[in-house]
Amino acid sequence: MSGAANDFGDIDTIVVGGGVVGLSLAYGLKKAGERVLLLDEGDDAYRAARGNFGLVWVQGKGLGCPAYARWTMQSAAAWPAFADELRERTGVDVELSQIGGLTMCLHDDEMAERAAQLTRLRHDLAQAYPVEMWDGAAVRKLIPQTGPDVVGAVWCPLDGHASPLRLLRALLQGYDSLGGRLAAGSRVEAITPRAGGFHVRTTFGTFAAPKVVLAAGLGNRTLAPQVGLTAPVAPNRGQILVTERVQPFLRHPTLYVRQTGEGVLQIGDSKEDAGFDDGTTLAQLSRIAARAVRCFPLLERMNIVRTWGALRVMSPDGLPIYQASTRHPGAFVITCHSGITLAPQHAGALVDWILGGTEPQPLQHFKAERFDGMATH
Numbered sequence: 001m002s003g004a005a006n007d008f009g010d011i012d013t014i015v016v017g018g019g020v021v022g023l024s025l026a027y028g029l030k031k032a033g034e035r036v037l038l039l040d041e042g043d044d045a046y047r048a049a050r051g052n053f054g055l056v057w058v059q060g061k062g063l064g065c066p067a068y069a070r071w072t073m074q075s076a077a078a079w080p081a082f083a084d085e086l087r088e089r090t091g092v093d094v095e096l097s098q099i100g101g102l103t104m105c106l107h108d109d110e111m112a113e114r115a116a117q118l119t120r121l122r123h124d125l126a127q128a129y130p131v132e133m134w135d136g137a138a139v140r141k142l143i144p145q146t147g148p149d150v151v152g153a154v155w156c157p158l159d160g161h162a163s164p165l166r167l168l169r170a171l172l173q174g175y176d177s178l179g180g181r182l183a184a185g186s187r188v189e190a191i192t193p194r195a196g197g198f199h200v201r202t203t204f205g206t207f208a209a210p211k212v213v214l215a216a217g218l219g220n221r222t223l224a225p226q227v228g229l230t231a232p233v234a235p236n237r238g239q240i241l242v243t244e245r246v247q248p249f250l251r252h253p254t255l256y257v258r259q260t261g262e263g264v265l266q267i268g269d270s271k272e273d274a275g276f277d278d279g280t281t282l283a284q285l286s287r288i289a290a291r292a293v294r295c296f297p298l299l300e301r302m303n304i305v306r307t308w309g310a311l312r313v314m315s316p317d318g319l320p321i322y323q324a325s326t327r328h329p330g331a332f333v334i335t336c337h338s339g340i341t342l343a344p345q346h347a348g349a350l351v352d353w354i355l356g357g358t359e360p361q362p363l364q365h366f367k368a369e370r371f372d373g374m375a376t377h
């Protein structure tokens with residue numbers, strides 16, 4: 001691939017960032033017929049998409065912002081067709097299982113808090129919201145291996161999970177099969193708005209295009225201001241433990257424990273402000289493991305074979321940031337902390353909007369300007 005700046009000739013859109021958000025957008029843009037160049041810093045960059053938990057999750061999302069609950073529900077509803085499309089196009093099965101998920105509660109006050117949240121969300125949404133509170137007996141009926149400490153759970157039939165790594169592979173293969181161009185190992189160092197588009201300088205050379213879509217996760221923070229946008233995102237660390245393969249017993253994912261198609265259990269429920277440290281700590285791993293064992297006592301006998309830490313891409317209010325630059329038309333910033341759940345929306349509705357279609361109604365709630373004047377670190 002040429003490293004020379006072209007004259008807005010052979011690229012319509014440059015997508016910066018090859019995590020799950022950038023790949024979903026690049027795939028969707030390519031499907032829509034755009035000539036796309038995807039620039040990615042590389043495998044040693046921070047990449048939440050590589051270390052995440054793989055949930056397609058609806059319940060609990062959108063508290064205080066019903067538009068986010070709706071956006072998430074639409075995405076969850078689109079997931080089965082999206083997974084089928086990826087399988088047909090690439091042969092990659094992303095292992096979607098979407099037959100309902102649970103958030104286990106270990107205390108009555110946890111149940112009460114979740115029930116209050118559910119009441120509030122239902123009231124704000126003013127539409128059907130298929131989430132229920134279950135008592136311990138109902139949970140044990142569905143999953144007999146549930147421990148006696150579980151007093152109940154929140155159940156949502158729209159919830160599910162998929163393999164994050166298979167999803168990345170499917171998106172990349174799909175993008176490639178459509179003729180998408182990728183420059184891996186290309187860290188974007190500077191973006192300069194020019195008449196008719198943008199010059200994007202990377203470690204690999206300079207590229208030009210009329211449109212640039214910033215989907216660089218935590219990298220958006222420094223890139224967005226170069227095109228008149230803001231993305232005050234910060235890292236939030238999650239730690240995950242993985243067991244050896246065991247007999248399948250957990251068909252339904254829970255918020256903190258899920259069994260993958262390969263038979264391993266993934267366990268994780270930490271949210272920490274640890275800066276850019278994506279390591280693990282014994283204290284957090286022990287806490288996560290102890291809670292998981294209370295949910296499913298049979299975990300106590302399983303060996304842990306891997307652990308990792310990964311950095312979420314968090315906005316100050318936890319909601320996505322989707323914004324088009326008014327100062328430099330043609331530039332967009334796209335970031336969220338639920339890139340698996342929202343992948344179908346990113347490859348679909350968001351792509352239509354980037355290409356000049358109607359702005360999806362919820363987007364007015366997701367503009368970065370909501371943070372104007374807010375102290376962000």
Ligand SMILES: Cc1cc2nc3c(=O)[nH]c(=O)nc-3n(C[C@H](O)[C@H](O)[C@H](O)COP(=O)(O)OP(=O)(O)OC[C@H]3O[C@@H](n4cnc5c(N)ncnc54)[C@H](O)[C@@H]3O)c2cc1C
Nearest residue numbers: 017019021041048049053055188217219238337339340341
């Ligand atoms: C522990 C954990 C659990 C999670 N669980 C879930 C879950 O269950 N369900 C769910 O929906 N989401 C989950 N997430 C969130 C999900 O992983 C993120 O929403 C998603 O990964 C964010 O994707 P991204 O593509 O924006 O960012 P990233 O995955 O971080 O990717 C950013 C990409 O941008 C590139 N980049 C950065 N700067 C530059 C630059 N200057 N030039 C070129 N390239 C650059 C990097 O190389 C990287 O590939 C979880 C995240 C974590 C950390």
